[in-house]
Amino acid sequence: MASLTTRLIMTVTAEPGYNATDIELARAAALGDAAAFEKLYQQHHRRVYSLCLRMLGNSSQAEDLAQEVFLQVFRKIGSFRGDSAFTTWLHRLTVNQVLMHFRKRGVKLEHTSEEGDFTNVVDTPLQSTRRISLVDRMTLEKAISQLPPGYRTVFVLHDVEGYEHEEVGSILGISIGTSKSQLHKARMRLRELILKKNE
Amino acid sequence: MGCKQFEEMISDYIDGALETGEQAVIERHLADCESCRALRDDLLQLVHFSRHLPEHTPSSTVWTAIQTQVKSERRVGLRQRVARWLARLEERNFILSLPQLAAGAVALILVALVVSVVLRREAQQSAETASTPASAAISKNLLSYPDLQQIEERISQLESSVEQRKASWTPDLRQAFERNLAYVNQSLIECRQQISGHPEDKVSEELMLNAYREKVRLLEGFEAF
Numbered sequence: 001m002a003s004l005t006t007r008l009i010m011t012v013t014a015e016p017g018y019n020a021t022d023i024e025l026a027r028a029a030a031l032g033d034a035a036a037f038e039k040l041y042q043q044h045h046r047r048v049y050s051l052c053l054r055m056l057g058n059s060s061q062a063e064d065l066a067q068e069v070f071l072q073v074f075r076k077i078g079s080f081r082g083d084s085a086f087t088t089w090l091h092r093l094t095v096n097q098v099l100m101h102f103r104k105r106g107v108k109l110e111h112t113s114e115e116g117d118f119t120n121v122v123d124t125p126l127q128s129t130r131r132i133s134l135v136d137r138m139t140l141e142k143a144i145s146q147l148p149p150g151y152r153t154v155f156v157l158h159d160v161e162g163y164e165h166e167e168v169g170s171i172l173g174i175s176i177g178t179s180k181s182q183l184h185k186a187r188m189r190l191r192e193l194i195l196k197k198n199e
Numbered sequence: 200m201g202c203k204q205f206e207e208m209i210s211d212y213i214d215g216a217l218e219t220g221e222q223a224v225i226e227r228h229l230a231d232c233e234s235c236r237a238l239r240d241d242l243l244q245l246v247h248f249s250r251h252l253p254e255h256t257p258s259s260t261v262w263t264a265i266q267t268q269v270k271s272e273r274r275v276g277l278r279q280r281v282a283r284w285l286a287r288l289e290e291r292n293f294i295l296s297l298p299q300l301a302a303g304a305v306a307l308i309l310v311a312l313v314v315s316v317v318l319r320r321e322a323q324q325s326a327e328t329a330s331t332p333a334s335a336a337i338s339k340n341l342l343s344y345p346d347l348q349q350i351e352e353r354i355s356q357l358e359s360s361v362e363q364r365k366a367s368w369t370p371d372l373r374q375a376f377e378r379n380l381a382y383v384n385q386s387l388i389e390c391r392q393q394i395s396g397h398p399e400d401k402v403s404e405e406l407m408l409n410a411y412r413e414k415v416r417l418l419e420g421f422e423a424f
Contacts, residue, residue: 031388032273032388032389032391032392032395033391033392033395034269034392034395034396035395035396036395037269038262041262041265045256045257045261045262046254046255046256046257047254049254049255049256049257049261050252050253050254050255053255054252062257063257063258063260063261066257066261067261067264067265067268070261070265071265071268071269074265074269074272075272137248137252137253140245140248140249140252141252144249155249159245159246159249159250160249160250160252162250180210180211183210184207184209184210187210187242187245187246188206190245191238191241191242191245194241194245195241
């Protein structure tokens with residue numbers, strides 16, 4: 001009865017006005033439905049590209065990587081069983097692609113040459129009396145792109161994407177302690193970069 | 200607690216990862232230290248804004264490049280599948296009855312037709328980079344073809360009938376049926392794939408209807424056994 005299942009899935013996703021779920025679209029795409037694959041792209045490309053952009057800090061490389069991520073989706077969609085949400089599967093696929101990119105380029109995530117190299121809090125000009133916000137989004141995005149890759153990766157995974165330290169450690173192959181330490185240093189460095197920009 | 204010690208604990212503090220006792224110590228320090236309050240406020244803002252950053256849109260060339268690569272990989276995949284199938288065919292010695300041979304031959308011709316049309320279409324459109332809007336492609340409801348519903352109903356009846364008869368079939372007959380059915384079903388998948396990517400492709404529409412009719416003939420043929 002495989003053909004009937006195939007027909008049903010492809011008919012359902014082709015129905016005008018029908019909002020197919022990610023899992024239905026993924027199954028149809030796995031059976032060769034080009035429209036379902038395009039719809040998956042339309043629904044998720046901004047999130048994938050934004051994640052690549054924040055982890056890489058470079059729009060051209062982020063576009064190349066987003067392209068590679070969706071090609072991997074096309075090649076591996078048959079292995080998506082629906083055990084987890086499609087977004088979780090896609091997100092992990094994207095992070096893995098970025099990490100593979102770092103490995104190919106010899107970027108080390110655990111240590112950076114600039115560890116601990118930021119201003120001590122007692123030397124920082126007082127900010128508590130500010131009436132304007134420390135952070136505007138544009139400045140924050142720019143500052144994130146200026147972080148060393150190790151700090152940036154942990155910061156994006158934890159503070160932007162909401163992973164816990166256990167997950168960050170597992171994804172990056174580092175200890176929870178290292179993840180916490182990198183995150184703390186990333187936040188302090190970001191504050192310093194933003195304060196410098198606001199001066 | 201000094202400012203240096205506070206600075207080392209601030210991330211755990213704003214993430215709520217400290218023990219109650221440590222938290223109380225931090226809060227006592229904050230009450231007396233304006234500089235550390237500023238640091239806490241800044242980091243809280245930073246973390247809050249980071250959780251709510253807007254999404255960015257890549258340029259349209261990304262989708263164009265993906266489409267081009269996907270088309271190319273589909274073409275290669277199709278060729279490989281046909282080559283594997285032909286290789287398997289060559290390895291086997293078939294002893295088939297006349298109806299089995301006839302059904303097999305029809306299915307073979309059908310597959311060859313579909314493959315040639317798909318390859319020709321894709322070759323013609325390899326230079327085409329503009330995307331077909333998803334809404335147009337997915338608006339094609341396969342059940343809207345005039346006589347398709349009738350065919351679907353007939354197939355459904357025949358499938359139940361054939362399913363009941365299968366129990367009395369020999370293993371060879373069962374194998375021949377499954378093989379022929381797989382060919383026809385594969386043709387239907389290829390046709391749908393082609394129509395899905397090219398909603399105006401009348402040739403593929405016709406081939407798909409023919410494939411459906413061929414499925415009816417196949418099921419009718421085997422219903423007699």
